[in-house]
Structure formats: structure tokens, C-alpha cells
Amino acid sequence: MIYTVTLNPSIDYIVRLDSLVPGITNRTTAEEYYYGGKGINVSCVLAELDLESTAFGFVAGFTGDAIEKGIRNDRIITDFIKLESGISRINIKIKAGVETEINCQGPHISEGELERLFSKIDRISDGDTIVIAGNIPNTMPDDVYERILERIKGKDVRIVVDATKKLLLNALKYKPFLIKPNRQELSEMFGVEINTEDDIEKYAKELQKLGAKNVLISLGGDGAMLIDEFGKRHKAGVLKEKVINTVGSGDSMVAGFVAGYEKTKSYPYALKLGSVCGNATAFLDGLATKEKINELLAKF
Ligand SMILES: Nc1ncnc2c1ncn2[C@@H]1O[C@H](COP(=O)(O)OP(=O)(O)O)[C@@H](O)[C@H]1O
Numbered sequence: 197m198i199y200t201v202t203l204n205p206s207i208d209y210i211v212r213l214d215s216l217v218p219g220i221t222n223r224t225t226a227e228e229y230y231y232g233g234k235g236i237n238v239s240c241v242l243a244e245l246d247l248e249s250t251a252f253g254f255v256a257g258f259t260g261d262a263i264e265k266g267i268r269n270d271r272i273i274t275d276f277i278k279l280e281s282g283i284s285r286i287n288i289k290i291k292a293g294v295e296t297e298i299n300c301q302g303p304h305i306s307e308g309e310l311e312r313l314f315s316k317i318d319r320i321s322d323g324d325t326i327v328i329a330g331n332i333p334n335t336m337p338d339d340v341y342e343r344i345l346e347r348i349k350g351k352d353v354r355i356v357v358d359a360t361k362k363l364l365l366n367a368l369k370y371k372p373f374l375i376k377p378n379r380q381e382l383s384e385m386f387g388v389e390i391n392t393e394d395d396i397e398k399y400a401k402e403l404q405k406l407g408a409k410n411v412l413i414s415l416g417g418d419g420a421m422l423i424d425e426f427g428k429r430h431k432a433g434v435l436k437e438k439v440i441n442t443v444g445s446g447d448s449m450v451a452g453f454v455a456g457y458e459k460t461k462s463y464p465y466a467l468k469l470g471s472v473c474g475n476a477t478a479f480l481d482g483l484a485t486k487e488k489i490n491e492l493l494a495k496f
């Protein structure tokens with residue numbers, strides 16, 4: 197079984213404007229909303245790839261109910277913990293020529309509620325995959341990913357972590373099978389500007405020294421680079437099509453990589469399917485669909 201963990205799910209509210217002017221009332225030209233949060237997005241794209249997953253995490257209030265109901269599907273088993281108070285966050289994605297995102301804090305999660313999640317994590321067993329992805333509310337201790345991984349220590353579980361800064365760095369000692377920082381996140385982790393391919397490889401290898409097996413660096417419209425567990429560099433470009441909405445492209449790439457590796461045990465194929473899923477999401481309103489993935493696979 198593949199388990200995804202989203203501690204801080206969201207409704208992604210996408211607003212489109214011709215331009216955004218601070219200090220005045222702006223009017224949108226269109227708006228859409230999607231159920232999101234990194235682990236949930238991974239589950240949704242895995243379902244499009246015909247892979248079943250169980251989605252763990254916390255939901256709260258009316259937005260939490262909508263998320264849980266909205267993503268339920270015959271290939272996603274939702275097993276969320278309903279928080280006592282607050283609402284699951286609404287993240288605002290402003291498309292006004294450039295993309296501006298406002299990702300919110302999310303509800304408070306108590307130590308008792310966290311314990312309930314740990315009990316669910318204990319069900320994960322040898323041969324399973326766990327994808328832990330996304331940010332945490334700032335009221336939560338930043339060792340939470342480590343505490344989750346500590347619960348599965350010693351089990352033969354494939355670990356995928358898609359997070360930033362300390363959350364990611366602290367998880368590396370558990371030797372994750374895959375991490376997927378983007379270029380900006382890689383730069384932030386090392387406090388340097390990373391631009392060249394050689395620099396990307398150099399810092400990806402630093403993350404491998406800290407414990408990561410495969411490091412996939414996504415580069416937005418420039419594609420992606422994988423440094424695999426053997427230290428080999430693989431590159432993937434992007435297809436050229438009108439970009440509609442890149443929210444969730446990174447999560448789609450993670451889903452595609454996990455599915456591609458699961459099916460073939462080949463890193464070049466995992467990178468290809470990951471890239472196709474990332475591209476497919478960028479070229480659609482919502483996340484990658486089975487139809488779009490198959491169409492792009494034939495061209496990639
Ligand atoms: N503008 C784009 N055109 C085509 N593909 C894209 C575009 N933006 C993202 N993608 C695809 O999605 C992948 C992940 O996107 P990226 O923006 O780097 O991730 P994140 O959302 O985590 O920052 C890229 O490697 C690429 O395959």
C-alpha cells in the first residue's frame with residue numbers, strides 16, 4: 197500500500213486577474229478551487245495512474261469536510277483525523293501575469309491529535325511506501341516528520357519526503373528513497389544561489405551525503421534533474437504547450453516518479469513518468485488526468 201501524509205491539507209483558491217494592484221479593490225476575471233495539500237495531490241495523481249493509496253492527515257471544519265468528500269474516489273482511501281477546532285486552510289493562488297501564492301498557517305494540532313496519527317502510522321508495514329509532503333502549521337514542533345519516521349524505523353518501507361528546510365533536512369537521517377526539492381528550495385537549504393547544472397548536482401550530492409538516496413530537483417519550466425542513488429545524473433526537459441496552472445506540478449511529479457519506479461524499477465522511466473505528470477498538471481486547469489498523461493507519454 198502507498199500511504200500519503202498531509203498534515204496541513206488545503207483548498208487551493210485560484211484567482212485570475214489582468215493585474216494585481218496593491219492598496220485598491222481588485223476584481224477577478226475568473227476563479228476556481230481545488231482540493232489540495234501535497235500528499236493529497238500525490239494520492240489524486242496516483243489514482244489517475246491506477247494506483248491505490250491511503251491518505252492520512254488532519255482535516256478541520258467545513259473546509260476539511262469538503263476536502264475529505266471532494267477527494268474520495270475508489271482508488272483513494274481517506275483516513276483523516278478530524279480536528280476539534282479550526283478549519284483546514286484556504287491557500288490563495290493569484291494569477292495576474294506572474295503567479296503569487298499565499299499559503300496559510302492552518303489549524304492547531306494538539307499533541308493528543310498527533311498521537312492519533314502516530315497510531316495510524318504504526319499500521320504501515322514491510323513493502324509499503326510512505327509519502328510525507330508539505331508544510332506544517334507553525335504551532336507544530338518541527339521534529340514531527342522525524343517522529344513519524346521514527347515509528348516505522350526498522351521496517352522495510354520506501355520513504356518519500358517532499359518538504360522544505362529543516363523539515364526535510366531533519367528527515368534525511370531516515371534515508372528517504374526520494375526527496376524532491378525545487379531549485380529555490382535547494383538554494384534556501386544551503387543559503388547559496390544555485391544556477392548551473394553542476395551546482396545543482398553538487399548540492400544534490402550533499403543531500404545524499406546526509407542520507408537521501410535519490411534526489412530529484414524540479415526546475416519548473418526548465419524540467420528536472422535526478423541524481424540517482426548510484427550518483428548518476430539524469431535530465432528531463434518539458435513539452436511545449438500552453439501553461440494553464442502549475443499548482444500541484446511538483447506533487448504530480450512525485451506521484452509519477454513513485455508510480456514509474458514501482459512499475460519498472462527503472463530510474464530513467466520513473467523520471468520520464470514523473471516529468472509527464474508534472475507537465476500534464478501544468479497544461480491543465482486541475483491536476484494531471486489519465487487521458488492527458490497518456491497523451492503526453494506518447495510525445496515525451
Ligand atoms: N511551465 C511549465 N511547463 C511545463 N512543465 C512544467 C512547467 N512547470 C512545471 N512543470 C513540470 O512540473 C515539474 C515540477 O514543477 P516545479 O514547478 O519545479 O515543482 P514545484 O511545484 O514543487 O515547485 C517540472 O519539473 C516540470 O516537469
Ligand SMILES: O=P(O)(O)OC[C@H]1O[C@](O)(COP(=O)(O)O)[C@@H](O)[C@@H]1O
Nearest residue numbers: 232233234287330331444445446447
Ligand atoms: O504545505 P505547503 O508547503 O504550504 O504547500 C501546500 C500547497 O502545495 C500544493 O500542494 C501544490 O504544491 P506544488 O505546486 O509544489 O506541487 C498546493 O495544493 C497547496 O496549496
